[in-house]
Amino acid sequence: MTEDSKKTVYTPTDPRGLNEPFLPVSIAKQIDLPGNDNVSGAPLKVSGRYITKEYDMGTSRNEKIQAILNPLKSKKEKFWGLKGISFDVFEGDVVGVVGVNGSGKSTLLNILSGALMETSGRLILKGKTSLLSVWDGLRDNLTGLENIRLKSLMMGLSNKEIDNQINDIAEFSELGKFIKQPVKNYSSGMRSKLGFAIAVHQNPDIMIIDEALSVGDQTFTRKALNKMQEFKAAGKTIFFVSHALGQIEEFTDKTMWIQYGELRAYGDTATILQEYKDWTKWYNQLDDDVKKSYVAARKQAQNDFNRTQLTDRIVEDNHLSDADKKKIARDNAVGGRLTWWNWLLLVIGTGIFAYAVYLYVYLGR
Amino acid sequence: MREIWLVLREQIKYFPVMLRLARYETRAKYKDHSLGVLWDVINPVMQIATYWLVFGIGLRQGGTTDGVPYVGWLVIGQATWLFLNTSFMDATWSIRNNVRQVSKMNFPISIMPTVRTWINVIPFAITLAVGVLIAVGSGVHLTMHAFQFVYYFLAMLAFLHALGIFNATITVLFPDYQQLIQTIMRFVFWFSGAVIDIAAKLGPDHARIGRLIELNPFYYLISGVRDSFLSTGWIWDHPSQNLAFWMFVLVVLLLGSHLHLKFRAYFADLV
Structure with a gap:
């Protein structure tokens, strides 16, 4: 230069x-x-x-x-x-x-x-896919162990599967006794350890x-x-x-x-x-x-x-x-529009609803 | 129609996940409380007791409604109302409050509103059981009518699913909507027939207004549960009410499922 x-x-x-x-x-x-x-x-x-x-x-x-x-x-x-x-x-x-x-x-x-x-x-x-990002998906008022369980539940694991691996995850996270403390007391390093431990065990x-x-x-x-x-x-x-x-x-x-x-x-x-x-x-x-x-x-x-x-x-x-x-x-479509038969269904549904309201309110049937 | 099925399929596929999450959320909610989950029962029972004191003893001095003792009528209606109201309101914010947490994992966010319903099912079962016991204690006899409860419970699930997916989606798009719903629900409470028999209060001169109020879905469900346990009527006694209820659910379900699928990829952009 x-x-x-x-x-x-x-x-x-x-x-x-x-x-x-x-x-x-x-x-x-x-x-x-x-x-x-x-x-x-x-x-x-x-x-x-x-x-x-x-x-x-x-x-x-x-x-x-x-x-x-x-x-x-x-x-x-x-x-x-x-x-x-x-x-x-x-x-x-x-x-x-x-x-x-x-x-x-x-x-x-x-x-x-x-x-x-x-x-x-x-x-x-x-x-x-699984994204591992330090700040996401941990709930502050739950303990480390509870967060492991919650996140695993959300990923679709059964309680039995979670019981099988929860100790591995806890051990991998190296948090020791802190695993039973609420996550809000964690340092950023501890959070990332926990997040990483959970993520790598989701396979x-x-x-x-x-x-x-x-x-x-x-x-x-x-x-x-x-x-x-x-x-x-x-x-x-x-x-x-x-x-x-x-x-x-x-x-x-x-x-x-x-x-x-x-x-x-x-x-x-x-x-x-x-x-x-x-x-x-x-x-x-x-x-x-x-x-x-x-x-x-x-x-x-x-x-x-x-x-x-x-x-x-x-x-x-x-x-x-x-x-x-x-x-x-082309732009990725924002979902589809309602198709004509769905419109029809909406109109018919509303129509029947209105008719039922009329029947009940006016004629008392 | 495809929209409805797509959302429903997720509910079926993730049903076990839904139940586990509901159970876990309940435990997590009361984890710092020594009485724990008991609060889920103590709160509604106390609330029902308050209404009973105010309306049953204070204002009416006992008596009967629809030919059944007021206390049984009240507690069963109240138990149902509390279940519907809590699930309905919780579902409204369920997606908005959870998008951040679950958007980074392949989580079917459409089950969030329904999770809220299942969280409230156990407290409902207990308060309803208490209600039925009180009713029986005050001289009501359970009959074959009680089997209708299965139908009304399914109707409640359908209603809460349809409204849940619709409200939760709209709340992500327009947060004001949640406030609006909260305000509306304060009115709906008095129109739901949970504590007062609106039609009877209005008298025969205003029968049409009374019947119009009776068409709201909360009234339909609450009076349905009462019909079941107090043996005051059969499902087929009110065909036009049935029709109005199910058409309402269908229309909301179609709109809600459509909007949910349309916007869900953008939820994280909007929260």
């Missing part, structure tokens, strides 16, 4: 104005990224095509509901958390996900786990770990990573989000780098992490005001993104048939 370009003020109208060393790949070419190669010939587990997530910046509930029902009509400000992400993940893959805060990692994981609905795109998941096919391991201490992290190795050996598919690059490096084979709603790179961990580190280094040496305008421009691009841009890019994709392109570019 020369002294000259460092002084350049970054303007939103010129998104590529800086000599940024790594540029995101065109979204129509994402599937060509090396991460999508199926070297071992394992079966496909997760397949995403042009996954987008549009957040509505409308403040009132009515606006939000309107935006869900009529995404095209809503004039409110939009924010595209994901601008069309495509990838394939195969059985036994352990995929690291890196990126700066607010880049869309959590959005992607929430979509994978089914907590959020993608706005458009096609997502194929083969198997039971999911696809496991999604959202920064859960970075909270525990070193010894627990080691234990958790060993457990993950077991899963890996058993052929489970794992998504692993972390800011601890060391953990990603040690544990994953492939890495996705997501930034400002785009997939910038997807390939083997060593290469991607190097690129990410280089980018971080480049970013950190920028002047503060340049950083600010750089980020602002990227966020603006996420505001300005729209369906036309998405469709234009999908058209360039030469991996998809025309029918698929059309299907994928």
Whole structure:
């Protein structure tokens, strides 16, 4: 980086104005990224095509509901958390996900786990997914043991099955006597240990770990990573989000780098992490005001993104048939509308109701 | 129709999960109390006793309603009302309060309203048993009519499921709805016939208004349970009331199931 370009003020109208060393790949070419190669010939587990997530910046509930029902009509400000992400993940893959805060990692994981609905795109998941996130799903006033039972019940286990494994879970969590204390008294590390212990004992096919391991201490992290190795050996598919690059490096084979709603790179961990580190280094040496305008421009691009841009890019994709392109570019329908025979049923039902009311109230029958 | 079946199928498939969760929630609710689950019985029994004191002894000095002793009439109606009201109101917030907790696991959130119903079934069974005992003690004879209770219990489940899925979904979309329902239920209490026989109070001059009030589903269910244990009537004695009740349930069930399936992927976005 020369002294000259460092002084350049970054303007939103010129998104590529800086000599940024790594540029995101065109979204129509994402599937060509090396991460999508199926070297071992394992079966496909997760397949995403042009996954987008549009957040509505409308403040009132009515606006939000309107935006869900009529995404095209809503004039409110939009924010595209994901601008069309495509990838394939195969059985036994352990995929690291890196990126700066607010880049869309959590959005992607929430979509994978089914907590959020993608706005458009096609997502194929083969198997039971389980998302592990430190803060979710524990009830504060219940003890550790009670939380284990409640969560297991919700996952559909019978009391007998729970009795069989509750001690294993408690032991794995290393909470000792605290397992009988309400969770509200736990530290964040203890919570994450408990959450992790419960999640790994549910035996999911696809496991999604959202920064859960970075909270525990070193010894627990080691234990958790060993457990993950077991899963890996058993052929489970794992998504692993972390800011601890060391953990990603040690544990994953492939890495996705997501930034400002785009997939910038997807390939083997060593290469991607190097690129990410280089980018971080480049970013950190920028002047503060340049950083600010750089980020602002990227966020603006996420505001300005729209369906036309998405469709234009999908058209360039030469991996998809025309029918698929059309299907994928379309918004995911918000459930179906009521069919005509259901309308008919509603009308007839209401009619009979009214008639019965008339019979009873007026004629007293 | 498919919508109704899709939601119903989840209820059937996850029925054991539903019962286990209901049992566990009950235990968890009273875990810091030394009397524990007993409170689920003490509370309604005390409430019924209060109404009996106020309306039975204070205002009416005993007597009969529909030709049966008022005390039996009151306690059976009250037990049913408390079950319906509690389950109905709990179901209304059940999805909204739990979305955060369950949205990150593949949990069939449509069973949440019904879980609330099953939580209240045991207290209902006990208060109803107490009610029937009191009625029998005051001179009522149980007859074949009692078998009608099976029908009315199924009707209650259908009603609570339909209204539960509808109300819970609307509450996620518009939180104000829950407040509205709360206000409405305060009125419905007096129209439900739980403590006073509205039609009799209005007299024959206002028979039509009386009958209109009697058409509300709470009245239908409460008077049905009374018919069962006080032997005051058969199901087929009031065909147009049956028809109105089931059509109401059907229409709400269809709308509720449809809205639930339509919006459920977006619940986490909206809470």
